[in-house]
Structure formats: C-alpha cells, structure tokens
Amino acid sequence: MLPTEGNTVPPRYRYEQIADNLAERIASGEFPPGSKLPSRRELIEHYGVTEPVIDRAMQVLRIKGMTETLPGVGVFVAE
Numbered sequence: 001m002l003p004t005e006g007n008t009v010p011p012r013y014r015y016e017q018i019a020d021n022l023a024e025r026i027a028s029g030e031f032p033p034g035s036k037l038p039s040r041r042e043l044i045e046h047y048g049v050t051e052p053v054i055d056r057a058m059q060v061l062r063i064k065g066m067t068e069t070l071p072g073v074g075v076f077v078a079e
Contacts, residue, residue: 015056018047022057026066026077037067037075 025031043054055073058075061067069075 018057019060
C-alpha cells in the first residue's frame with residue numbers, strides 16, 4: 001500500500017481536482033458569495049483542460065450547492 005497523508009486520498013480525476021481547487025478559492029473568499037466565477041474559456045485556459053472537464057467541475061460545485069448557474073449569464077457563488 002502507498003502511504004497517504006492523514007488518510008486522505010487524492011482526487012482521481014482532473015475535474016475533481018479543479019472542483020476542489022475552486023471550492024477552496026470560494027472558501028478563502030477569493031470568490032465571495034454573489035460573485036461571478038471566471039468564464040468557461042478562462043477556466044479552460046487557466047487549468048489547461050478541455051471544455052467537458054470544466055463542465056464536469058462546475059456540475060460538482062452546483063451539486064454541492066456552492067454555485068448557481070444563470071444560463072447565458074454565468075456561474076455565480078451561492079449566497
């Protein structure tokens with residue numbers, strides 16, 4: 001078995017890593033409640049991934065109740 005730090009298992013998929021990173025950035029106040037997250041294109045460039053990966057990460061944040069999506073407007077941090 002491989003040693004783990006504090007019994008935590010690192011995320012398996014890139015979308016999970018991105019969702020976790022964005023969740024940390026939200027929790028730290030970088031993106032306060034009500035603020036708009038960067039656009040899909042900006043996130044693709046920032047993380048160096050494809051559109052489906054960003055879409056999946058956004059889905060994770062939405063399911064967790066951390067964000068709200070306004071179609072045609074953007075993704076916002078939940079109040």
